[in-house]
Amino acid sequence: MKNYKIAVLAGDGIGPEVMVQALKVLDVVSAKFNFSMQSTEALIGGAAIDATGVALPEATLDLCKSSDAILFGSVGGPKWTSLPPAQQPERASLLPLRKTFDLFCNLRPGQIYPAFAELSPLHPKISSQGMDILCVRELTGGIYFGEKGRTEDAAFDTQKYSVSEIERISRVAFEAATKRRNKVTSIDKANVLATSVLWREVVERVAKDYPQVQLEHMYIDNAAMQLIRAPQHFDVLLCDNLFGDILSDEIAAIAGSLGLLPSASLNGSNFGLYEPAGGTAPDIAGKGIANPIAQILSAALMLRYSFAEEAAARAIEQAVASTLEQGIVTRDINSASNYGTADVGAAVIAAL
């Protein structure tokens, strides 16, 4: 029987309580699909700062290195916002993890679920057109990791991209498009940035290997506008690190259902980090009302991308869909609902 080692980094705020539900779902699904999971928890983020002084302790990094995947909760909260930005939990946990494991590919699906279209701030005018976007974001390059510096009276950052960095993320986008609606919109600012000109060239070269996929280039400013005017226009969105950071959050806002959106950060082998798109929601932490769906769907992505347990991944996704259809949702989805975190987790398990 296959055995998968998972590093479980629940983090802060609602992280731990939604993680409990995801782990329960994984328990059930592993028994059903005949594999086993060995999950080990470790400190991350604000909790790790409080306990050890750093957001990503050595012990946590070691655990990740000896694991097959990282199931990540969320990190940060008001307690740590007064720290210098570079030491804040989210940044100080995620950037080194991405770099250490070469997680160059971030996948963020953003959907308006027809049954929950009224969650979208664009309801009903635009939400009725639907939205089903996969944002493919480069995650280990660009201005995030280029040389930066500071003098008394100036500062600089460098955005650098190589052909190979652009090529590998582009391939992910085109491959994904072939399994979806065969369209890639590549985001850049080629009228201003040298990196964007190179980005365009490489994307066009990769596109030649996917004649069935329609490629379109769009400037970042126009994309920020068109996502609001016509989200149904987009299928796969291919972005560099910074533009993907911005647009994936814009898409999440348009979907309106942050509690339903998972994400995967991959390195092209089987290793990956999986986390909800939303944050730690400190205002509702500990109340048992947080939405566990994004964490559960992140676990499903882990089964798919890290363990190739496609059937188990689908089973979770279908169980989630049926739970939503039954209206068993937390208050962020339906303000009249009395279901809590554990109820939703139990409903997903019952539907499995």
Add this chain to the structure above:
Amino acid sequence: MKNYKIAVLAGDGIGPEVMVQALKVLDVVSAKFNFSMQSTEALIGGAAIDATGVALPEATLDLCKSSDAILFGSVGGPKWTSLPPAQQPERASLLPLRKTFDLFCNLRPGQIYPAFAELSPLHPKISSQGMDILCVRELTGGIYFGEKGRTEDAAFDTQKYSVSEIERISRVAFEAATKRRNKVTSIDKANVLATSVLWREVVERVAKDYPQVQLEHMYIDNAAMQLIRAPQHFDVLLCDNLFGDILSDEIAAIAGSLGLLPSASLNGSNFGLYEPAGGTAPDIAGKGIANPIAQILSAALMLRYSFAEEAAARAIEQAVASTLEQGIVTRDINSASNYGTADVGAAVIAAL
């Protein structure tokens, strides 16, 4: 009698036809408020490329240099999209003009007009909360103008900001806030960028001179999200060049009424460039149905910021408001409308 020299750069697409209306309004208002205007037209953008081979001919630049302000239409269109991005009309006109005249400050108001709230894609859920944002964008620094380069297999761009560059744009934002709702939201990515850390420091220092103004910092990704969730949260948005490019277009999309939004690009003396936020709308160019309001309001901003003719500027803005209230609008604002460009222009003049 005061005499103002204006360089009129109407450009492509709907540029010339909306410019005609703005010039008529200026004629009437100058007679009424006892100043004269000497306006001279010159080639810009695609029209200039066709006639001279370049988007910003020397003669045009010379005219601008000998003028007190530039009234700009819009440039670009399908005819020139196959040019390399750096030679496309918009970029090749605007960036050198901004740099030549040190137009470091871009003001872009973004409003949901209560009477036209249903134009917003966020109608009715979010639009009912209203929106009245002034985006203050740094326009001559950052990654737009930093060192850039290219090798066979890589490219780079540099974002650089000095204390003085950040300071002067911050002062504009805080000054503007004192005349509005006393709130500045400064946008950065201080958890990742060295320039953003400096940005924050300088903004905080400037804020000390404006104790009555509430300052808040927000990460760009979060801002892209919050603008959609709660646009009424924002008053003045202070952005660097790239983030301002993205968010000002996002705000325009949220307003939904691109045809009503003007902009001003200033250099701290009286010189300025004034242009509609929208584009050349090639699909409707020449049909007499383009909305002239954004161009007319841009002319009002010119009177205010370049000529200190505040009363005349207000008179135009009030005439526009009354025209809108009467429902004399083009089809982009009300699809059932039969009014054309000239009708709206005439109505504004009648209301003066």
